[in-house]
Amino acid sequence: xxxxxxEEDPRINGIKTKIRVVPDFPKKGIMFQDIxxxxxxxxxxxxxxxxxxxxxxxxxxSVVAGIEARGFIFGPPIALAIGxxxxxxxxxxxxxxxxxxxxxxxxxxxDRLEMHIGAVEAGDRALVVDDLxxxxxxxxxxxxxxxxxxxxVVECACxxxxxxxxxxxxLKGKPLCMLVEYR
Amino acid sequence: xxxxxxxxxxxxxxxxxxDAIRVIPHFPKTGIMFQDIxxxxxxxxAFKHVIDIxxxxxxxxxISLVAGVEARGFIFGPPIALAIGxxxxxxxxxxxxxxxxxxxxxxxxxxxDRLEISVEAVKYDxxxxIIDDLxxxxxxxxxxxxxxxxxxxxVVECACxxxxxxxxxxxxxLKGKPLYVLVEPSQFDELAL
Numbered sequence: 162x163x164x165x166x167x168e169e170d171p172r173i174n175g176i177k178t179k180i181r182v183v184p185d186f187p188k189k190g191i192m193f194q195d196i197x198x199x200x201x202x203x204x205x206x207x208x209x210x211x212x213x214x215x216x217x218x219x220x221x222x223s224v225v226a227g228i229e230a231r232g233f234i235f236g237p238p239i240a241l242a243i244g245x246x247x248x249x250x251x252x253x254x255x256x257x258x259x260x261x262x263x264x265x266x267x268x269x270x271x272d273r274l275e276m277h278i279g280a281v282e283a284g285d286r287a288l289v290v291d292d293l294x295x296x297x298x299x300x301x302x303x304x305x306x307x308x309x310x311x312x313x314v315v316e317c318a319c320x321x322x323x324x325x326x327x328x329x330x331x332l333k334g335k336p337l338c339m340l341v342e343y344r
Numbered sequence: 345x346x347x348x349x350x351x352x353x354x355x356x357x358x359x360x361x362x363d364a365i366r367v368i369p370h371f372p373k374t375g376i377m378f379q380d381i382x383x384x385x386x387x388x389x390a391f392k393h394v395i396d397i398x399x400x401x402x403x404x405x406x407i408s409l410v411a412g413v414e415a416r417g418f419i420f421g422p423p424i425a426l427a428i429g430x431x432x433x434x435x436x437x438x439x440x441x442x443x444x445x446x447x448x449x450x451x452x453x454x455x456x457d458r459l460e461i462s463v464e465a466v467k468y469d470x471x472x473x474i475i476d477d478l479x480x481x482x483x484x485x486x487x488x489x490x491x492x493x494x495x496x497x498x499v500v501e502c503a504c505x506x507x508x509x510x511x512x513x514x515x516x517x518l519k520g521k522p523l524y525v526l527v528e529p530s531q532f533d534e535l536a537l
Contacts, residue, residue: 183442
């Protein structure tokens with residue numbers, strides 16, 4: 162299934178109403194999608210995780226990769242529920258062991274995402290998790306890291322999509338599952 | 345207090361957890377034997393043991409708020425919060441949280457850092473648990489306790505997967521709050537190379 166939004170599920174609206182939109186953060190013009198208010202509501206947070214777990218539990222996912230830092234909030238509960246390993250994808254110099262890195266573009270300049278060597282193996286079936294997809298640059302870097310070590314990226318999962326930024330088209334053909342759109 | 349002294353003596357899960365933690369010598373600098381919990385996260389059984397032990401301890405303590413210290417506290421805090429029906433509140437580096445925040449400074453070996461909490465995240469008198477992966481000096485956890493208390497919460501306990509031995513019986517409080525630790529730091533095994 163490609164680009165599937167769980168439209169029919171009544172839990173989605175409950176999650177959407179809990180997302181707080183903060184204008185002009187971190188800078189003017191940005192309508193920041195704040196998921197911390199979802200985390201303050203145990204039912205909404207649980208529903209978010211349950212929706213993803215229900216989707217992935219029978220897909221033989223062996224690794225959930227979460228993007229620092231908000232991917233660390235949603236990734237591990239999914240990984241635990243489906244029996245997969247959790248791999249943190251981190252900003253530079255945070256991971257203590259040997260790493261590989263992938264560069265990606267920011268509005269001004271570049272940044273890097275790192276992954277521990279040996280954490281993901283060839284043949285692993287991977288899910289990439291972050292709270293939100295905007296331009297798709299970070300998710301694309303995550304897909305590259307996983308593919309470079311021989312994993313198969315099955316899908317990317319985000320709570321929120323900003324469809325006008327067309328991030329979905331930057332996922333190297335990988336499908337995206339999101340719960341809430343913000344236009 | 346360490347789990348082994350507090351009802352879990354002989355529990356085989358503690359050894360599974362300890363064995364799953366990798367030691368990286370001289371990171372981030374010479375002399376530090378870094379306790380790498382990412383290898384624990386690669387072992388779903390060991391990771392689940394950690395969460396189960398914390399959930400068993402806290403599920404009847406009427407905790408309504410689990411606060412996790414950025415970033416590794418974000419990995420352990422949410423599964424605990426979800427299992428006990430509590431909210432999860434991230435304690436973050438400066439400038440990351442939108443809206444109204446309060447911040448607390450704490451000392452590093454050289455210089456200082458700050459942690460922030462969203463003021464609207466905490467209701468007055470809520471019972472809170474603070475989670476991080478490891479406690480060494482206690483500086484970050486002490487700052488976290490301050491933040492939660494300033495925001496109006498009652499900190500019930502701090503919990504970490506790994507803790508240095510000084511937090512065993514007799515010295516196991518931080519700012520008067522109990523500290524619960526699963527395992528001591530693992531030793532570096534040169535033969536494992």
